[in-house]
Every structure is written in C-alpha cells, then in structure tokens.
Amino acid sequence: MATISNDTFxxxxxxxxxxxxxxxxxxxxxxxxxxxxxxxxVTDMIKNMAKFDPPITNLEPKKCIFRIxxxxxxxxDKTPYKNNMGANFSVSPSxxxxxxxxxxxxxxxxxxxxGGAYEPQAPWINNIRQxxxxxxxxxxxxxxxxxxxxxxxxxxxxxxxxxxKGFPKDHPELSLxxxxxxxxxxxxxxxxxTSDGFMKHLIDVYKSMKPFNDFLNRAAE
Numbered sequence: 001m002a003t004i005s006n007d008t009f010x011x012x013x014x015x016x017x018x019x020x021x022x023x024x025x026x027x028x029x030x031x032x033x034x035x036x037x038x039x040x041x042v043t044d045m046i047k048n049m050a051k052f053d054p055p056i057t058n059l060e061p062k063k064c065i066f067r068i069x070x071x072x073x074x075x076x077d078k079t080p081y082k083n084n085m086g087a088n089f090s091v092s093p094s095x096x097x098x099x100x101x102x103x104x105x106x107x108x109x110x111x112x113x114x115g116g117a118y119e120p121q122a123p124w125i126n127n128i129r130q131x132x133x134x135x136x137x138x139x140x141x142x143x144x145x146x147x148x149x150x151x152x153x154x155x156x157x158x159x160x161x162x163x164x165k166g167f168p169k170d171h172p173e174l175s176l177x178x179x180x181x182x183x184x185x186x187x188x189x190x191x192x193x194t195s196d197g198f199m200k201h202l203i204d205v206y207k208s209m210k211p212f213n214d215f216l217n218r219a220a221e
Contacts, residue, residue: 001199002044004106008034008085009194013108016083024081031068038085038106039065041199046089048203049102053210055091064089083107098124099220100182100213102206111193113186113202115209116155117216120181127219129164129177136173139215147208157181182216184209 011034015024024031043061050057064087072078090101098121103114120128132139142148143155159178163169167177186205192198 001048001196002041003196003198004041004194005034005037006194008037008106009108009190012083012085012106015081016108019079019081019083021080034085035068038087042087042104044199045087045104045202048199049089049206052203052207056089058091059089061087084110097121100216102209102213104202106193108190111188111190113188113205114184115206115213116157116181116183118157118181118183124220125180126166128182128216129167131215131219132173132176133167133171135215136176139176140173142211142215145208145211148212151186151205151208152184155179156183156185182212184212 007030011027011030014027014030018024018027039061042064046056046059046061046064066082066086066088068082068085070077070080070082072080084105084107086103086105088101088103090097090099092099092101097118100117101115105112105114117124117128155176158180159175160180163171163174164177167174171177188198188201192201
C-alpha cells in the first residue's frame with residue numbers, strides 16, 4: 001500500500017515556517033515531488049476505498065485534491081499557500097456540497113480524517129432532520145456503534161440555539177436535530193501518517209464512517 005513520505009511531511013513543515021512566494025519558488029521542485037507523492041497516495045486510497053464504497057471507483061485523483069494556493073482576496077491572512085495537503089472523496093454530481101463523503105487532511109501536528117455533511121444547504125439539512133425524525137432508532141444505532149465511538153466519539157458541528165423549523169420544542173431528539181453540520185473527525189498523529197500502516201488505518205476509519213454517510217446521502221436523494 002502507498003505511504004506518505006517523510007520528505008512530503010518535511011516539505012509541509014518547512015512551508016509553514018516560510019510561507020512566502022520567494023521561498024516557495026526556490027523550493028518548487030520539492031513541492032512538485034511532494035504533490036506527486038500525495039497524488040500517488042490518493043490514487044491508492046481510491047482503489048482501496050472502492051472495495052467498500054464502489055462508486056468511489058469513478059473518482060479522478062487530481063480532481064479530488066485541493067490546490068495548495070490560497071484564495072486571499074477576502075481573508076485577513078495573506079499567506080499565499082496552505083500548510084497542508086487535502087483531498088475530498090464525494091460522488092456529488094455537482095460542485096455544491098450536497099452529498100456526504102470522505103476527507104483527508106495532512107498537516108504536521110494537525111492531520112485528521114473526516115466526513116459527513118459540512119454546512120449543508122437548506123434542502124439537504126431539512127431532509128437530514130426529517131430522516132433523523134423518521135428513523136431515529138436507525139440513526140442512533142449508527143452513532144452508538146462501537147467502531148463509531150472509538151473512531152469519532154460523537155458528531156461534530158455547530159448547533160442552532162433555537163428549535164429547527166417544523167419541529168416541536170419538546171422533541172425528544174432535539175439535540176440531534178439542532179446540528180447545522182453533521183461532521184465526523186478522527187485526528188491522527190504525525191508518526192502514524194508517515195507509517196506503513198496509515199493506509200490500513202484510514203480505510204478502517206472510513207469503513208466505520210460509511211453507515212453515517214449512507215444515512216445522510218439517503219436524505220440527499
């Protein structure tokens with residue numbers, strides 16, 4: 001199985017300390033090597049993830065990977081580059097985030113695996129809440145599974161301070177319905193990221209995430 005090289009990790013560490021155009025230009029060859037290394041890893045990820053989530057097979061690695069160049073037009077932070085490499089795996093038919101998928105974020109000291117629904121737009125979030133209301137027992141079984149608890153603990157995401165429209169104030173599952181994002185996050189340490197066992201680890205984590213994603217995607221259909 002593919003691995004993340006120590007050189008790629010070292011490049012990201014150095015970039016975080018020298019996030020400017022002059023340094024990046026001088027180290028462009030290092031970036032190209034790191035980029036190719038991450039793309040090879042993502043290619044192998046798709047092959048392995050497709051074994052338990054077949055639609056993933058059709059994803060193109062290059063289209064899954066985020067650009068390292070930051071859009072600084074509306075940000076106070078004017079550093080030109082991201083200090084991480086990331087990729088998103090979703091079968092969404094559009095560029096709008098309207099289906100749950102899988103995400104990998106590689107950054108020294110801050111690497112993590114994630115998935116679910118990030119700030120879903122009104123039609124989808126409304127459908128997710130209805131799906132939870134209609135199939136509460138199924139959803140609670142998913143988020144209480146041993147592997148789910150081990151890998152994610154609980155759902156992450158901001159919550160409404162009020163009651164979602166269309167639901168009573170005394171709804172027994174109000175705390176679940178108030179989520180504005182339905183996210184799962186699994187932190188990984190630096191040593192694991194560059195180890196031979198990282199691919200197997202992330203596949204196991206994503207497998208435990210799939211029932212959650214399937215439930216959210218059912219609400220997107």
